Amino acid sequence: MELCKEYKPMCFNENTQRLSENFELDFQENLPQYLDDIERIIKCSVSNAVTNYDISDSKLNIHAKTIICLTYLNKDMCTLSNIFEEEFTKSIDIENSDLVSFADVKLITKYSNFRLINQRRIDIHTSLCAKICVYRKSSGKCLTNCKNAFTREINIPCLISRNAGVCTAEFDEAFSVSNSNTQIKNIVDSCNSCYLEETKIIKDKMLVKLRVEVSVIYKSDDNHDEKCSHSFSISKIIDISDCSDEDHALVNARISNIYIKSKTNSDNVVNEIEIVGCAAISYQIFSIEQQNFITDSYMPNFDTQILSERLTVKQSPIYYNDDRTDEIAFDCDKNIIEILNLSPSIESCSVVESELKLSVKLAFLYYDDTSQLCYYEKTSQLSFKISDEICDGEAVINLLSYDFVIKGTNRVTLRLSYNYQVYLYKTQNVDYLTDIEVSGEKNNLNMPELTLYFADKNEDIWDIAKSFSTDMSLIMEENNLKSQIIDNKMVLLVPGM
Numbered sequence: 001m002e003l004c005k006e007y008k009p010m011c012f013n014e015n016t017q018r019l020s021e022n023f024e025l026d027f028q029e030n031l032p033q034y035l036d037d038i039e040r041i042i043k044c045s046v047s048n049a050v051t052n053y054d055i056s057d058s059k060l061n062i063h064a065k066t067i068i069c070l071t072y073l074n075k076d077m078c079t080l081s082n083i084f085e086e087e088f089t090k091s092i093d094i095e096n097s098d099l100v101s102f103a104d105v106k107l108i109t110k111y112s113n114f115r116l117i118n119q120r121r122i123d124i125h126t127s128l129c130a131k132i133c134v135y136r137k138s139s140g141k142c143l144t145n146c147k148n149a150f151t152r153e154i155n156i157p158c159l160i161s162r163n164a165g166v167c168t169a170e171f172d173e174a175f176s177v178s179n180s181n182t183q184i185k186n187i188v189d190s191c192n193s194c195y196l197e198e199t200k201i202i203k204d205k206m207l208v209k210l211r212v213e214v215s216v217i218y219k220s221d222d223n224h225d226e227k228c229s230h231s232f233s234i235s236k237i238i239d240i241s242d243c244s245d246e247d248h249a250l251v252n253a254r255i256s257n258i259y260i261k262s263k264t265n266s267d268n269v270v271n272e273i274e275i276v277g278c279a280a281i282s283y284q285i286f287s288i289e290q291q292n293f294i295t296d297s298y299m300p301n302f303d304t305q306i307l308s309e310r311l312t313v314k315q316s317p318i319y320y321n322d323d324r325t326d327e328i329a330f331d332c333d334k335n336i337i338e339i340l341n342l343s344p345s346i347e348s349c350s351v352v353e354s355e356l357k358l359s360v361k362l363a364f365l366y367y368d369d370t371s372q373l374c375y376y377e378k379t380s381q382l383s384f385k386i387s388d389e390i391c392d393g394e395a396v397i398n399l400l401s402y403d404f405v406i407k408g409t410n411r412v413t414l415r416l417s418y419n420y421q422v423y424l425y426k427t428q429n430v431d432y433l434t435d436i437e438v439s440g441e442k443n444n445l446n447m448p449e450l451t452l453y454f455a456d457k458n459e460d461i462w463d464i465a466k467s468f469s470t471d472m473s474l475i476m477e478e479n480n481l482k483s484q485i486i487d488n489k490m491v492l493l494v495p496g497m
C-alpha cells in the first residue's frame with residue numbers, strides 16, 4: 001500500500017558530550033631588568049581566562065591566558081610590582097569532532113601557589129579545571145504527517161542552544177591620578193573587575209557592553225601610599241550565526257590580559273596611569289521554541305513497522321533574570337589594620353537540582369598590626385534555591401557592586417549585589433519517528449465487531465487501540481470516555497474497524 005507521508009529536517013544543536021578535565025600548569029617568571037631584586041614576596045595572584053578555542057583531529061584546543069600579579073619588597077623595603085602574562089593551549093579529546101557545531105568552554109582556577117627560586121626568579125604552579133559542553137547538530141529527517149495512518153504527537157516547549165563562543169575586546173585607557181600635586185614614584189599593586197552592562201541581540205549579531213574598573217595603589221614622591229581608580233566602558237559587536245532578536249544571551253566577561261604603567265603628562269610630571277589590555281567574553285545563545293514530534297504510529301488492519309531516533313531535549317524551560325544581594329564572611333589569620341585594595345570576583349557558577357551555586361573569591365592588600373604589608377586571598381561558596389522542582393539548568397552571574405566591613409580584628413564581611421540569569425529545564429529523551437512502512441495486511445476475518453477488554457488504572461487508550469488495530473476515538477465514544485488515560489480499573493468495549 002502506498003503511504004502519503006511528509007517529513008521535516010532535524011536541526012537541533014544537541015548537547016551530546018559533557019567533559020570535565022583537571023590539569024596543572026607551571027610557569028617560570030624572571031623580573032625585567034629595570035626592577036630591583038626580590039627580598040620578600042607580598043602577593044602572587046593568578047587568574048586564567050579562555051580567549052578562543054578550535055576543533056581539529058578529534059581534539060578541542062583551548063587557547064587561554066594566565067595573568068600573574070606580583071607585589072614584593074626589595075632590599076630597601078620599597079614595595080614594587082609587576083604583571084606577567086602567559087599564553088597556553090590545552091587539548092582535550094572529543095568524539096566525532098567533524099560533526100561538532102560549537103562548544104561551551106569554561107576554565108576554573110582551582111588553586112595556585114608559588115616558590116621563590118632566587119632574587120629574580122619565581123616559579124608558579126596553578127591547578128585548573130576545564131568544563132566543556134559539546135554540541136552537535138542532529139542530522140536527518142523527522143516524520144511530520146502520514147495521512148493513511150494514525151499518529152501520536154507530543155508538543156514540547158524546548159530550550160534550544162543556538163550558539164556559544166569566546167571572543168576578546170581590547171581597551172587602551174589613560175587617566176590622571178586624583179592628587180594633581182603628587183608624582184607617582186612606583187606602582188605598588190593593582191586590581192581590576194569587569195562588569196556586564198548591556199547585551200543586545202539582533203539578527204546574526206550581538207552587542208556586548210562592558211564596564212571595566214581598575215584601582216591602583218602607588219607610592220607618591222613623598223613615599224605615601226596613594227590609591228586611584230578609573231572606570232571605563234568597552235563595546236564589542238560579535239557575529240553570531242543563527243540568532244535573532246527574540247533570543248537570550250548568557251554572557252560572562254573577565255580580564256584576560258592587562259598592562260599598567262605610570263607615564264608623564266604634557267607638563268612632564270609623572271601623574272598619569274596607562275591601562276592596556278583586553279577582556280575575554282564567553283557567551284551562550286538560547287531560545288525557547290515549541291517542538292512537535294510524532295512518537296508513534298500505526299495503520300488499522302495492516303502490519304506496520306516504525307523507524308525512530310532518540311533526541312535529548314531540554315523541556316519546559318523557565319527563564320529567571322533577577323538581582324540579589326548576599327553577605328559572606330571571610331576570616332583572616334592576621335589582624336587587619338587597614339585594607340588598601342580589595343577586589344571580589346565570581347569564579348564560577350552552576351545549577352544542581354535547581355540550586356544555584358556560586359564560587360566567590362575575595363582578594364585584598366592590607367596592613368596588619370605589625371605594620372607589615374600583607375595579601376589575603378580566599379574562595380568561599382554561596383548557594384540558594386531557585387525552584388522547588390528538581391531541574392537542570394544553565395546560568396551566568398554578573399557582579400553589580402560590592403562593599404565590605406571589617407568586623408572585629410580579622411573578619412571581613414563582604415556584601416555582594418549581583419544579577420543572575422538562569423534557565424531551568426528538565427532533560428527528556430524523545431523517541432521520534434523518522435519513517436513508517438507497511439509490511440502486509442492483517443488477517444482480521446475472525447475479528448469480532450466488539451471486544452471486551454479489562455483495562456487497568458492509568459492505561460492509555462492509544463495503546464489499547466493500537467493493540468486491537470482500531471481507532472482510539474471509537475473506543476472513547478463507545479465507552480463515553482472524556483480522558484485518554486483510564487482513571488480506574490474498568491471493562492471496555494473495543495469496536496473493530
